[in-house]
Amino acid sequence: MNRPQHGGNPTWAATVAGCPPSLILDFSASISPLGPPPSALAAIKLHIDSLTSYPNPDYPDLCQAIAAHHHIDPDWVLPGNGAAELLTWAGWEFSKLNTTLIPTPAFGDYWRSLQTFGTRIIARSMMMDDGEIGDLDFALRHLPLDIPHSLGLIVNNPHNPTGQIYRQETIEPYLDKFQLVVVDESFMDFLPRSQQQSLIPFIARYPNLVILRSLTKFYSLPGLRLGYCIAHPDRLRLWKSWRDPWPVNTLAAAAAIAVLPDAQFQQQTWDWLAIARNRLFEGLTQISGFQPYPGAANFILVKSHRSAVEIQTKLLQQHQILIRDCMSFPELGDRFFRVAVRTIEENDRLVAALRSV
Secondary structure, eight states: OOOOSOOOOOOHHHHTEEEEEEEEEEOOSOOSSOOOOHHHHHHHTTTGGGGGGGOTTOOOOHHHHHHHHHHHHHGGGGSSHHHHHHHHHHHHHHHTTTTTEESOOOHHHHHHOOOOOOTTEEEEEOOTOOOOOOOOHHSSSSOOOSSSSOEEEEEEOTTTTOOOOHHHHHGGGGTTTTTTTEEOOGGGGOOOOOGOHHHHHHGTTTTEEEEEEEEEETOOOGGGGGGGEOOOOHHHHHHHHHSOOOOSOOHHHHHHHHHTTOHHHHHHHHHHHHHHHHHHHHHHHHHEEEEEEEOOSSSEEESSSSSSSHHHHHHHHOOOOEEEEETTTTTEEEEEEEEEEHHHHHHHHHHHHHHOO
């Protein structure tokens, strides 16, 4: 079995560890360990009979729930089969432009989406000469002058894999420089509302702006495959005309409608993350040879003086723990790994295992 390009593959990990997949403690996928919330499970049970009918292809109730959550008009919302499906249609639109820029390291699915449609891509590295990681402005400070105006830009905020959070005023100037800007905010929900730097408030002013969101990470529902995008209604009607009908199943829609107003679960998640992430970060800083990077999401990027693949292998064989190597991020390679923030007890188990190997 080949090494996975994404996290969250306990079947592969189990072949390395020599144990059943159920025994793998997975730190490779950045999914909340608290969910699914009871509100989602109750909604799924309540709507189980809906499996005998096709969903409404316009998803009016789901669009209304998402719109209410963000205080926008439902016409500006398009649900999808995970953010990955919507990223595909962004890739199709990027292919119509002359060039698309990607600040790197970047989520691997961006490359999949763009290369599928033959998009011309220019990677703008965030890596500095000393091997440290810069920010978005560092990557885009000197835009190419010899490229026609038909430019696209795709970024994520908080950034994956570094966890950096970019302020609204950092990204907004680029909205005037690119014909299409896609901002992937899949991890934005992990920040309390007062700390979020979403560009959703800018959406009406910039018809070239598309916001991608995921509902599976924060609510621990990756198996349901549910995301959405927010953009100008004309663009969303175009994307809708390209894709297959009924991309969101009825149970996923019911769960989303239930969890979006679930303020109790949201606060519980923010309270857990603030404590668990800080404790894990401090534990990692105390291990010789590791340099964890502070971040705003539910994962931590770590620079290692030793091979990350070697560490990953030993953790699996000796402790049945899976971390995310960064081999799929060419700029990072074998000297970085990423770990999700899990419960305090599980995080402590990871730190102890890393010390031992």
